Amino acid sequence: MKDRRFKVAHREAIIGVVLVIINFIWWFGFAYGLGSGNPKEYTYILGLPAWFFLSCVVGFLVMVVLVTLTVKFLFKEVSFDVDDEEEEQS
Amino acid sequence: MKWEVIVPLLIFLGIIFYIGFWANGKLKSSDSFLQEYFLGGRQLGGFVLAMTMMATYGSASSFIGGPGVAYTRGLGWVLLSMAQLATGYFVLMVLGKKFAIMARKYNAITIIDFLKGRYKSNTVVIVSAISIIIFLFASMTAQWVGGARLIESLTGLPYKTALFIFAVSVLIYVIIGGFRAVALTDTVQGVVMLAGTVILLIATIIAGGGLSNIMSDLMAENPNLITPFGAERDLTPLYVSSFWIVVGVGVVGLPQISMRAMSYKNSKGMHTAIITGTIVVGAVMLGMHLIGVLARPLIPGIEIGDMVMPTLTMEVLPPFIAGIVLAAPMAAIMSTVDSLLILVSATIVKDIYINYVKKDATEKQIKRISFWVTSVIGIAVVLFALSPPDLIIWLNLFAFGGLESVFIWPVIMGLYWPGGNKYGAVSSMIVGMGSFIIIDRFYPNPFGMHTVVLPIVLSFFTYVLMSKLMNAKQLLSINNK
Numbered sequence: 001m002k003d004r005r006f007k008v009a010h011r012e013a014i015i016g017v018v019l020v021i022i023n024f025i026w027w028f029g030f031a032y033g034l035g036s037g038n039p040k041e042y043t044y045i046l047g048l049p050a051w052f053f054l055s056c057v058v059g060f061l062v063m064v065v066l067v068t069l070t071v072k073f074l075f076k077e078v079s080f081d082v083d084d085e086e087e088e089q090s
Numbered sequence: 091m092k093w094e095v096i097v098p099l100l101i102f103l104g105i106i107f108y109i110g111f112w113a114n115g116k117l118k119s120s121d122s123f124l125q126e127y128f129l130g131g132r133q134l135g136g137f138v139l140a141m142t143m144m145a146t147y148g149s150a151s152s153f154i155g156g157p158g159v160a161y162t163r164g165l166g167w168v169l170l171s172m173a174q175l176a177t178g179y180f181v182l183m184v185l186g187k188k189f190a191i192m193a194r195k196y197n198a199i200t201i202i203d204f205l206k207g208r209y210k211s212n213t214v215v216i217v218s219a220i221s222i223i224i225f226l227f228a229s230m231t232a233q234w235v236g237g238a239r240l241i242e243s244l245t246g247l248p249y250k251t252a253l254f255i256f257a258v259s260v261l262i263y264v265i266i267g268g269f270r271a272v273a274l275t276d277t278v279q280g281v282v283m284l285a286g287t288v289i290l291l292i293a294t295i296i297a298g299g300g301l302s303n304i305m306s307d308l309m310a311e312n313p314n315l316i317t318p319f320g321a322e323r324d325l326t327p328l329y330v331s332s333f334w335i336v337v338g339v340g341v342v343g344l345p346q347i348s349m350r351a352m353s354y355k356n357s358k359g360m361h362t363a364i365i366t367g368t369i370v371v372g373a374v375m376l377g378m379h380l381i382g383v384l385a386r387p388l389i390p391g392i393e394i395g396d397m398v399m400p401t402l403t404m405e406v407l408p409p410f411i412a413g414i415v416l417a418a419p420m421a422a423i424m425s426t427v428d429s430l431l432i433l434v435s436a437t438i439v440k441d442i443y444i445n446y447v448k449k450d451a452t453e454k455q456i457k458r459i460s461f462w463v464t465s466v467i468g469i470a471v472v473l474f475a476l477s478p479p480d481l482i483i484w485l486n487l488f489a490f491g492g493l494e495s496v497f498i499w500p501v502i503m504g505l506y507w508p509g510g511n512k513y514g515a516v517s518s519m520i521v522g523m524g525s526f527i528i529i530d531r532f533y534p535n536p537f538g539m540h541t542v543v544l545p546i547v548l549s550f551f552t553y554v555l556m557s558k559l560m561n562a563k564q565l566l567s568i569n570n571k
Contacts, residue, residue, distance in 0.1 A: 012187060013183060019180070020176050020180050020334075020338070023175065024334060027173075031318045032318060032327050035317055039309060039316055047301025048305065049305065049316050049317075052165050052169070052318075055169065056169060059172070060373075063368065064372065067368045071364050076357075078357050079357075
């Protein structure tokens, strides 16, 4: 009946969780991986401390790209109309 | 009175009112007042959906409070604010299609409708309604105070006058236009927020002599400002990471956010909204909080964090542009406040009044009651806001934490775990709310994580255990017959 649509919805929810995990690991890794040293010894990219640039700025851009690709290629268009439900039942 | 700054603000307000009246026209011609007034007739397209999500979420905290804290604590706070990037995509992906399908099946207009359809329990409805009313009141008060303070600092008018002006402005278009007005004005406000952030960021960097220059100024003052750990080195990785729950993924439990996941037209709209939302939320959060840090060498010595953003704007931008940019936090506040107002009003009118008091209310009666309830709540909040609390940002976080602890599992598990039942839902809501309030008052930030983490964990286990327990009990009693 509605199984087809639910499968799609479940899949997309899991994708959402996976994306958040990827997002978190990137954010955490660069921030605390690079940022834990002595600030006087920081390297800078485009004027910002490397840890910050990579974690926050690049991280943001990376997520935008990932989200866009995911939605465009992995997400399916599905109808919400109640009528479609009844059609699938018969 | 700095007129060059105020005029653009007034023009902005004019546009907002116009939208309110236009939406009112739509109201008159729609078939279902309730659906139209409280949910925009389920007709939101992608761009509007993204903007209303972002605008509802991004509020005084993002535009005034956040930059203010970043000013004091440094890049570590900007890092923390980036946890909010997830809000742009996570909510719609996780709630997304399943929620839209189920909501239409239950003909749900509010979160409570959804919960009622799913759990078929009056207790769930009542507990939900009480939670929404209490916590959203707190949140609204915080926003209202923020709005009044902004007007106060811009115009020099006394706080109470500013509060009155702000309240009247918001109440007019919300009462008249309902959700559609809210969503559309959110869109306008969202665009203003984005544009304001970009303009201010560029202007600040230029005024500071470039990023490298600003960074070395900060380093000279206190090297910790440019580390992830905060000026006092009190931002531990654990504490900062725990914010991913309260302002990152936990946001799924906020009724004002999840109801938007019920309100869009079709999948295509949802897909657009996810992409647009991520871009806009990320840009605004990163931009505004970074601005707070960059402001420090430019306008040193500011004591009250909330003053940083308005002061900076008037410092680095020519007056007319400053006025336009200052419309951004105004927009942020109004767009949040209007969503909260509509939500509390919907809860009272639809979930309590129509459910329990007068089931057969006519459309005309519903209209009248909706207008009155919205007005009365608005005025009540103003009364609360008359003596402003000092800690707006924390009041807001209190409201968020409370709502998330209550709603997150009944909604999520309700969608994805068929084994969840009303006993699990009610008990997890009570445990969530109770533990949050107790921990918040007596043992805040236990184990070095944000206060909300423990209640969410506790309410999760409560939900699962109670549901399983009652399922087993019912099976046993069936077997015994």
